[in-house]
Amino acid sequence: MTETDPWIPARLVRGALIGIGGFNALSAIGGGIGLLTPGSMGIPIDVIAGSGFTSYVWPAMLLIVVIGGTQLLAVITEVRRAAAALFWAAFAGFAMIIWIFVELAVMGGFSALHGIYFATGTLQLILVFALLGIAPSVVASRRDGGRR
Template sequence: MKFSVSAVLVRGFLIGLLMFGAVSSFAGMILLSVANGGGIPLAYLDGTPFSSYVVPGLVLGVIGGGTQLLAAVGLLRRNSWALIAAVVAGFGMMIWIFVEIAVIRQYSDLQPVYFALGALELILVYALLGLAPRMVRGLTPARERVSR
């Protein structure tokens, strides 16, 4: 599928967001799993099934960061499944933040930032699919614009 110049820029921005999400998820995994929470009190885990931050850290890095990285690599390689992977990664980021708030019942200024990151990834995918044409002009695939 051939895209217009603006679609190429949006695709590049989406790849950048996904790579940022992957790197920060991997950093979070290290902070939680290796650095034993990095100073986050273990009391935050009271009432959860976890006695340490190792398992949540691994979930964050492997599943959260893994889906972000997989989607970015898929987009770079122009795989047919890449946009689906980006949707999974975006929703995964949003679900992680929602569950984190619900489970540990603590608020951080980073939570809305990462929730917005996941939402922005979804918006960019929708724009690339032509589902948000009024929001972002010129993102309809080129062959569809020509045939109209």
């Protein structure tokens, strides 16, 4: 192995993208369903007072469709090795980060879950950047399938 040989095969990075995207999709869809089930998550309605929402229905739908949906789309396109896979993984990662910022702005306070989901969104972006060749000596290219 030379200094320029990648030490992390692209297939492992793609697997990590699939795993993180799957975790985020299940979490967003589950969280959205939880918000639609009155009292199930124990979050009082006054938490979103002044946000423009009078119930958790629209935030839940946004969480399910926008966050869960883009995460699921990112997973499906990566599993199928579609040309748009990295686009959707990056889109889903950015969407997750933006969701957390907005949630913090609306709800105030910080919880461990905010940190976890901010980290997973950021990690998705880092993995996409690695597969795009920003760290070419770390990750094998997509063209060679991650083989050395």
